[in-house]
Amino acid sequence: MIISNVYRPTVLGCQADDRLTEVARRMAEEQVGALAVFDGAYVVGIITERDLVRAMATAHAPADESAAAYASTRVETAGLNEDSQxxxxxxxxxxxxxxxxxxxxxxxxxxxxxxxxxxxAWTS
Incomplete structure (x- = not known):
């Protein structure tokens, strides 16, 4: 099956300079485990629940930290027509x-x- 039949077609993200409290609130509100991090219109990273935990454990003032400070910047992508396997x-x-x-x-x-x-699970 191709990814266009599986993915969630909603772009959820935050801006690179958004504070981690806003990022966490958005994840909770949208019930997702990751957000794309944008610099304007460009994806520059991904921030996940694990990144938020790392920030809580290591930052002196996590509420003052930006999404960009804890996001993964090596962004892999999938194309709509790629095979899901x-x-x-x-x-x-x-x-x-x-x-x-x-x-x-x-x-x-x-x-x-x-x-x-x-x-x-559904196809086997």
Whole structure:
């Protein structure tokens, strides 16, 4: 199956200079484990629940920290027409649980390991 049949077609994110409290509130509100981090219209990172935990454990004043300070900046992406099994393998190999989905280099949504696991459960 291709990613366009699996991913969540909603772009959820924050700006690089957003405070971590705002990032955490947005994740809780949207019930997601990761947000794309934007600098204007460009994705410059991904921030996850694990990144927020790391900030809480290491920052002197986590509420004053920006999303960019704790986001992962090596951003892997998946294309709409990529095979879901290949995307799952790439995610496993890279140790990541969330992947932005792009169409013509523009983010159109996100796919998570949970999405891919649900697909596997329903198709086997």
């Amino acid at each position: 290949r995307v799952a393998r790439r995610m496993l190999d890279a140790g990541i649980r969330h992947l932005p989905v792009v169409d013509d280099e523009r983010m159109v949504g996100m796919v998570s390991m949970r999405d891919l696991l649900a697909l596997e």
